[in-house]
Amino acid sequence: MRQRWVALLVVLLLLAACGSEAGITIDDPWGRTSPSAAANGAFYLTIGNDTDQADVLQSVSTDACGAVELHRTTIEDGVMRMEPVEGGIEIPAGGEAVLEPGGLHVMCLDKQIAFDEGATVELTLHFATAGDRTVEAEIRAE
């Protein structure tokens, strides 16, 4: 009797492990706290792709921003430039895309809410293959 329970537990654990590792994963979505004086903000996250096919983050939508764009910051000779990412952000097969300060980011134009410490913002990520994923981004200082 006990052996059957153990077997069931093992099967469940295996299923859970498969479930969490397959496909697209989104890790640590966050945005920096900013004063209401700041019209715009940014969100950062790491997207993992355990499938054998590349996927593309095409766009992001949220009620917290008047508009959302995928941007890349580049710094050359000390000069910061930002530009929209044409065609979305690719997440390579078996790899990841890291959105972080000073690099790729989800730009939030015309903030609709205060980005206060501890607030959360619901983001819906639209992937070419994986479809839509909704995550809660935490607003924090760093």
Next chain:
Amino acid sequence: MVKRALPFAGAVLLGVVVALVIVVPRLRSHQFAGTVFTDPGPAPALQLTAAGGERVGLDDFRGKVVLLYFGYTSCPDVCPTTLAALADAVEQLGSRGDEVQVVMVTVDPERDTPELLADYVAHFDPGFVGLGGTPSEIAAAAADFGIYYQKGEGTVDTGYEVDHTSQVMLIDPEGRYREVLDFGLDGAQIAGDVAQYL
């Protein structure tokens, strides 16, 4: 003979230990995180407008290390990251943080009024100062410090971005322009450099 040599050897050993523990670490020079000028000259004066219309120049902060940054409040990524790092640096300096003045000058005078700037910088640290001015005053201030900025496409209504030099300039308590800090340094690295001038 042996009795006399032992205290002598002990004294030598003690001397070596003292040298290793106290003297050697002090001789090791600080590794600067920023780019240090070998022949630092006086920083340009800068005369711009703070909230309430007060005219403020770098002379007003003599006796403090000034960390000067050109940015703008609608900047979503690099400017808040930099200001957060500067706030962290000031905090890490503890009581000596009082001897540091962070100054942000806008590169977007059309949208950033001195009042808006004051609100913005206070979010990171209530001691930070934000300075604005007329477009020609800002252009002159940027030119004095070799700061590049270029407004992108768009209007005040549609919104636009401003490409700009993302470095922080360090001016010592005597008003000399000492070093340039690149984007991406953390609070500890900035605090380490600032402490060299306090």
